[in-house]
Amino acid sequence: MQANGSIAASMGDYSVNLGSFSATALDRARHLITGLPLASFAGKSALAREVDVLVHRLAQHGLVEYRLYSRDEQDLVIIEPQVPEYWPQRAKLGKNDTVVLSRFAYLRRRGNELVLESPRAGALFRIGDPVIAATLATLSRPQKISRLGREAASFIDLLGLLLDCQILLKLSAKDGAGLRLNEGDGNLVLWDFHDLVFHTRSTEGRHANPVGGTFTHAGAVQALPAVRPAWPGRKIDLRKVSASEPTSAFAKLLRERHSVRDFDDEHPVTLAELAQFLDTSARVLSEWNSDTNFGPQITYSTRPYPSAGSAYELELYLAVSNCEGLSRGLYHYDAGSHALVAIGASAQQLKAFSAAAQFAMDAPGPPQVLITIAARFGRVSWKYSSIAYSLILKNVGAMIQTFYLTATDMGLGGCAIGTTNIDLFAKTTELEFHVESPVGQFALGRGRRLPAES
Numbered sequence: 001m002q003a004n005g006s007i008a009a010s011m012g013d014y015s016v017n018l019g020s021f022s023a024t025a026l027d028r029a030r031h032l033i034t035g036l037p038l039a040s041f042a043g044k045s046a047l048a049r050e051v052d053v054l055v056h057r058l059a060q061h062g063l064v065e066y067r068l069y070s071r072d073e074q075d076l077v078i079i080e081p082q083v084p085e086y087w088p089q090r091a092k093l094g095k096n097d098t099v100v101l102s103r104f105a106y107l108r109r110r111g112n113e114l115v116l117e118s119p120r121a122g123a124l125f126r127i128g129d130p131v132i133a134a135t136l137a138t139l140s141r142p143q144k145i146s147r148l149g150r151e152a153a154s155f156i157d158l159l160g161l162l163l164d165c166q167i168l169l170k171l172s173a174k175d176g177a178g179l180r181l182n183e184g185d186g187n188l189v190l191w192d193f194h195d196l197v198f199h200t201r202s203t204e205g206r207h208a209n210p211v212g213g214t215f216t217h218a219g220a221v222q223a224l225p226a227v228r229p230a231w232p233g234r235k236i237d238l239r240k241v242s243a244s245e246p247t248s249a250f251a252k253l254l255r256e257r258h259s260v261r262d263f264d265d266e267h268p269v270t271l272a273e274l275a276q277f278l279d280t281s282a283r284v285l286s287e288w289n290s291d292t293n294f295g296p297q298i299t300y301s302t303r304p305y306p307s308a309g310s311a312y313e314l315e316l317y318l319a320v321s322n323c324e325g326l327s328r329g330l331y332h333y334d335a336g337s338h339a340l341v342a343i344g345a346s347a348q349q350l351k352a353f354s355a356a357a358q359f360a361m362d363a364p365g366p367p368q369v370l371i372t373i374a375a376r377f378g379r380v381s382w383k384y385s386s387i388a389y390s391l392i393l394k395n396v397g398a399m400i401q402t403f404y405l406t407a408t409d410m411g412l413g414g415c416a417i418g419t420t421n422i423d424l425f426a427k428t429t430e431l432e433f434h435v436e437s438p439v440g441q442f443a444l445g446r447g448r449r450l451p452a453e454s
């Protein structure tokens with residue numbers, strides 16, 4: 001209870017304000033410690049509505065989990081939401097329906113628990129019962145509900161919840177055994193299992209695990225040295241044969257490159273500079289066709305940075321906060337026609353992009369221009385199996401260094417950013433996270449000069 005009468009949920013030194021509630025509602029909410037049946041606040045009474053608001057607010061902050069079954073005080077299935085808007089819902093299932101596990105679903109040990117999860121799901125399921133785990137294993141093949149044993153029939157609620165989370169799929173009679181194709185649109189067919197897990201678990205927005213510099217294992221394992229200890233073999237000293245100072249303009253540029261996180265908002269980057277930056281680093285220089293021995297020609301492009309298989313799957317989305325000559329807003333860089341195209345984004349969404357970047361850089365203000373690098377995954381995975389996502393991340397590295405060097409050369413400043421919220425991007429652009437989604441970010445602007453430099 002706060003001094004002003006509102007209540008807050010506190011975890012360590014982090015706290016979330018939840019609003020004000022009547023004493024009766026708070027009294028009822030106390031049962032959340034041991035468990036409050038969803039049905040107990042599903043009604044229309046004022047009390048039920050208040051408790052419902054409170055539980056939804058807690059859920060939006062990932063502070064609620066849902067116990068599905070328990071026996072002898074032991075939890076058999078617990079649902080852990082992974083996205084803020086998850087709310088348990090059973091998809092409809094009849095006895096004539098045929099279901100199968102998604103090829104993206106996996107059961108694994110986490111600590112002392114067994115968890116069932118999927119990069120497509122809004123929640124993961126903690127399985128505390130070997131019978132339920134065994135039943136799930138039988139769903140690796142399509143099964144008709146009416147043919148499942150008595151045990152499985154008693155878990156029908158669980159199956160409905162798993163269907164809602166896309167951990168289970170419903171197959172229609174015509175789907176046959178073409179499971180990969182039945183799972184979803186063509187864009188999903190192209191994804192390998194490990195790549196979709198990697199994408200959703202190494203970004204923000206679609207899981208509830210800690211992200212970033214948390215030093216989780218600092219107490220258990222020592223940090224590695226900054227420079228690798230030398231091998232014991234014969235040493236050839238290169239200092240004797242190479243110049244100690246940069247010998248070309250390019251070598252000098254490499255030495256000058258550094259990350260800039262503090263921007264001069266009184267003298268922001270201009271539209272002309274932004275155009276020059278994009279022209280130098282990212283523009284399509286030419287297009288060409290190549291024959292294939294299995295069908296039509298494929299079109300490729302040439303750009304200033306290298307790209308695996310010449311795929312050029314990376315797209316640039318600019319969240320502009322402060323650029324002279326360009327209104328605030330979100331833009332897509334059309335690299336083919338060297339143009340910026342405005343995309344409808346709310347002020348709140350724009351702010352969320354900039355605020356996350358500011359936080360990631362521990363910067364005093366938002367970046368003047370935040371470039372989100374998104375990948376059209378299918379452009380790479382259509383050709384490459386197993387290595388598609390890894391190639392994309394390598395391409396991001398090549399692009400980021402190109403951005404750093406271009407910015408340095410132009411007297412601008414920038415900084416790579418290691419995490420991106422793929423859920424925020426998906427909601428803002430209405431592009432599904434498995435179709436086109438962020439894989440990197442770069443903050444750009446005119447760096448604030450230190451007093452000694454000005």
Ligand SMILES: Cc1cc2nc3c(=O)[nH]c(=O)nc-3n(C[C@H](O)[C@H](O)[C@H](O)COP(=O)(O)O)c2cc1C
Pocket residue numbers: 257258259260261360361362400415416417418419
């Ligand atoms: C892939 C990548 C991710 C990075 N992520 C962040 C980040 O999230 N926040 C940040 O402040 N700096 C980030 N940086 C910048 C590094 O901290 C920086 O490059 C490093 O400290 C070396 O400093 P320098 O770039 O000034 O030479 C990132 C750099 C790279 C290459």
